[in-house]
Amino acid sequence: MSDPFALPWLLPPPADFRARLKAIRTADGVDAAGLRALVQFALDATQLEQAGRVVSARAADLADAGLRPLKLGIVASHTAKTIAYALPAAALRHGLLLSVDLADYGQAAQALLDPRSSLVQAAPDVILLALDAQALGLARPCLDASEAEATVTRALDYVAALRAGGRDHAGAPVIVQTLVPPVESLFGSFDGQLAGTVRWLVAEFNARLLRDVTGSGDLVLDVAFLASTVGLAQWHDARLWHDAKLPFAVEALPLYADKLGGLLAAFRGLSRKCLVLDLDNTLWGGIIGDDGVDGILLGQGSGTGEAHLAVQAFALDLRARGIVLAVCSKNEDAAARLPFTGHSEMLLREEHIAVFLANWTDKATNLRTIAATLNIGTDALVFLDDNPAERAQVRQELPEVAVPEVGANPADFVRILGQAGYFEAISFGDEDRGRAAMYSANAERAAALTNISNLADYHASLEMVCTIAPFDDAGRARIAQLANKSNQFNLTTRRYTEADIAAIAADPARFTMQVRLADRFGDNGMISVLIFARGAEEWRCETWLMSCRVLGRRVEEAVLAHVATAARAAGAARLVGEYIPTAKNAMVRDHFAKLGFVKTAECADGGTEWALDLATYVAPALPMKLE
Amino acid sequence: MNREEITGIVTEIMCDVFDLDDLEYSDDLSAEVIDEWDSLSHIRFIVAVEKRFGFRFSSAEIEGFSKVGDLVDSIAAHIA
The missing domain is CATH 3.40.50.1000 (HAD superfamily/HAD-like)
Known part of the structure; x- marks a missing residue:
């Protein structure tokens, strides 16, 4: 009953699936909720492709309905059209509006190493590098121990070069895949012990690949693990490989697409909490x-x-x-x-x-x-x-x-x-370790608040310590995570990858802040991120976001005082802020007004611009210790 | 199962895989006359037929199909 190919955690598709999809396809306005409901079923390869066509045809309407767009480039050494067609529907199941650019079949090196390739020009947010054992020279045995080692090293060097190409030319992180071992063995159980059998080459490649990628900002889709959950004989379809260079059985496509969709959602910070x-x-x-x-x-x-x-x-x-x-x-x-x-x-x-x-x-x-x-x-x-x-x-x-x-x-x-796989993650750090305890502490804080009628007394009782520091390597993963996950308290909703954050941290024309807040109930960890562009006259706020769990704690006033002091010391006359409205950030519409900024411009889309005169700004006394 | 029953089931599968609202079966139907029938939907079509009838074609058999009638003949031979 738990055959992974059938995506058993989802309901089976309704008998009238095609009719419902057609109704959505032919309607005047797009029924985003109806389409999202349809892709929640366990769709097969054909249904995924049919739903995917509707997603792609209605992409503009779906973006207006508040779905997060993501552009994926696919570079593969096998036929990947089936994957490209199935993915938009599978990604929508995870809350993403995906568009796909597929490099020509077998053109991995050209697509990633040539800065003028059409894939690089398409400016993908993330790139899937789907290589198979054949393309990596790991599909045939080589029973000389040192030659076997060298073969694996060559394959990994090739992957590393392609990953660097993705990063350098497209500025996008690369998703690499582990290789699925073959069903067939040369000796039997002994294959695992003998350097150079295909099973050994694949296992060695996978182990070293996972180590290489960890901490690099690139991601892994563990296809070997996926295949092992269903069984190698179910996963591989030799006939489809020979006939059409399809990397796995048709029945495996819904599972593969769902897991890739989940990984992309995790990359965008949309995993469940x-x-x-x-x-x-x-x-x-x-x-x-x-x-x-x-x-x-x-x-x-x-x-x-x-x-x-x-x-x-x-x-x-x-x-x-x-x-x-x-x-x-x-x-x-x-x-x-x-x-x-x-x-x-x-x-x-x-x-x-x-x-x-x-x-x-x-x-x-x-x-x-x-x-x-x-x-x-x-x-x-x-x-x-x-x-x-x-x-x-x-x-x-x-x-x-x-x-x-x-x-x-x-x-x-x-x-x-x-x-x-609801809780798919792409990294694991100290913040994650402590998160559950932190939320429990938050529930206690809420209880404490009901016992104290006066907000100032409540703030004082929290014994808050606020730490503000520029971006650094240790904070990078969490900064990127916050930038991608924060929707409500986010003035501009600009998204950044870890690579973007590293570049901004190194940019002398930027002023950055990562903010942490602790109190007597526990450490909230990093809860706010700000990026300002330093100008001679004015410092312009590019990003200001904060975790909603510290709302009402006056953290925003503390960070404003911090940046105002720095800007004044650098000789600037004012701070400039910008509010870009989205479906989710109405709560910060009056953010700058509350902090004493004056409105300077209004855009047709509801966006506003604000300025704070540093000559007259006075920092308030705050109920927290600043470090 | 007689030939008419087989063609009925194959027609249903074709409607589903090629996303057609209405299809009049004839032995001469092929990728030339159905727009949605390309190399990839062909694979899904073959796999759906195999799943429905419970056997697998060989690569040689698949390569020998030039129109739907060939496929139906092959199904009839397999399940006879």
């Missing part, structure tokens, strides 16, 4: 309200109990990598909390749960409350529930929430949740 857990028959077997703490099934060597315990272990593992956990259950609050405090086998404890909602309100409403409490969008939620009726209600009310089809058997829950 929070796992919301149902309780009865999800975290334990049985109904706590009926069965009591001694009656529920959890661990204890019962197959069902062990399966539910495995769900808890997986949730804890996700939390340790930065995924926030919440509970949403139809229960009396006191009963729902009983196992957390009174059952010896429970792995999850109340302190692991950032928001705990057990009541009789409908689940969609509760999910909205959870998102609002955590200051994240409902599109950052994944909702795990064994009950198909609850899943259907949430899908109906909140189509942007990811709701995996986990089936009726708790033993499948972890696998399906894992296969779905």
Whole structure:
């Protein structure tokens, strides 16, 4: 039931798929919500291509509807048209509006090493480099140990040269792929031990490639892993390779496209942030309200109990990598909390749960409350529930929430949740390690606020420490992550890759700030990023963004004081700000006005320009320590 | 399964894969007369037929198809 080719976490496509797609295609205005709903089904290769055509034909309308555009260049040593056609629909499933430029078949070197190639000229945001073992000279054995090493090194050097070409000429990060080992072996099990068998060459190449790419800003699509989840014999189709140079079976395309779509979404900062857990028959077997703490099934060597315990272990593992956990259950609050405090086998404890909602309100409403409490969008939620009726209600009310089809058997829950890949990430740092604890602390801060009526007293009680520093190498990944993820408190919504951030950090004509905020509940980590262009007369704000979890803490006043001091010291007369409206950033429309800027221009699109006279600006006293 | 039943199923698959609202079956249909029939949709068409009828063609068989009638003859021989 969990055949990965069938994308089992998604619902199967409806019987009237073609009719619904046609209705969208032929309508006057584009039904963005309808199209997004259609691509949430487990579409096959044909359906992906058909939906992809509609996405491409209606790209302008979809961009107006607030979808994030991304331009992907594909460079492949095999036929990649099927991939290019399937991707726009698969990427839309992950919230991206993708357009694809495909380099001519087999022209990898020309496309990436020649700055005038049409691929480079198309200015892609990111490039997929899809090479196969044949093109890398790794498809035939070479049973001399030193020659085998040299063969792998040559292949990696070639990939490194192409990656450098992508970076230098197109200024875009490159997604490389691991190679899928062949089904066939030369000796059998011994292939793994003997340098130079194809299995050895591929394993060696993959291991060294993963090491090379880590920390470089380039990305990896682990195709070898994908293929291993379904089985090599299912993945490879020798006939299609011989007939048409297709890299894998037609049935593998939906899985490949979905995972590539998920990786691109992670690159754009669109991965999910929070796992919301149902309780009865999800975290334990049985109904706590009926069965009591001694009656529920959890661990204890019962197959069902062990399966539910495995769900808890997986949730804890996700939390340790930065995924926030919440509970949403139809229960009396006191009963729902009983196992957390009174059952010896429970792995999850109340302190692991950032928001705990057990009541009789409908689940969609509760999910909205959870998102609002955590200051994240409902599109950052994944909702795990064994009950198909609850899943259907949430899908109906909140189509942007990811709701995996986990089936009726708790033993499948972890696998399906894992296969779905909602929490795809392209890096992992200290910020991620501490994130879940940080959100829990935030929920505590919200509770503290309800006990203190006066905002100034509240601020004082937080004992805040704000640290402002220019961009540096250590902060680069988090700066890029924030620049790509922040939609609401973002004045200009300019997106930057890690390479862009490095270039800006090194640019003497730019003034940069990365801002961190700690308080007595914990370290919020880096929460604000600013980029100013230094001019003789005026310093112009190119980017000003802040994480919404520190809203109302006067951080924006602190950073303004910091940049005003620096600009004044450099002899500038004023700061200039710009507000570019998007579907999501209305909350900062009056940002500059609140800080004392004067409006200097208004654009037709609702955008505004502002100036702050440094001669008259006085920095306010702030309830935080500045470092 | 008689030839008429096979052509009925093949017509359904063609409508689906080539995204046609309406298709009158004839043995002479080929990539020349159906615009949406290109080398890639051809592969998806063949794979869909194989999945529906539960067998696989050889490369030689595929290379021998010049019109739909050839494909239907081959299906009939395979499932006989």
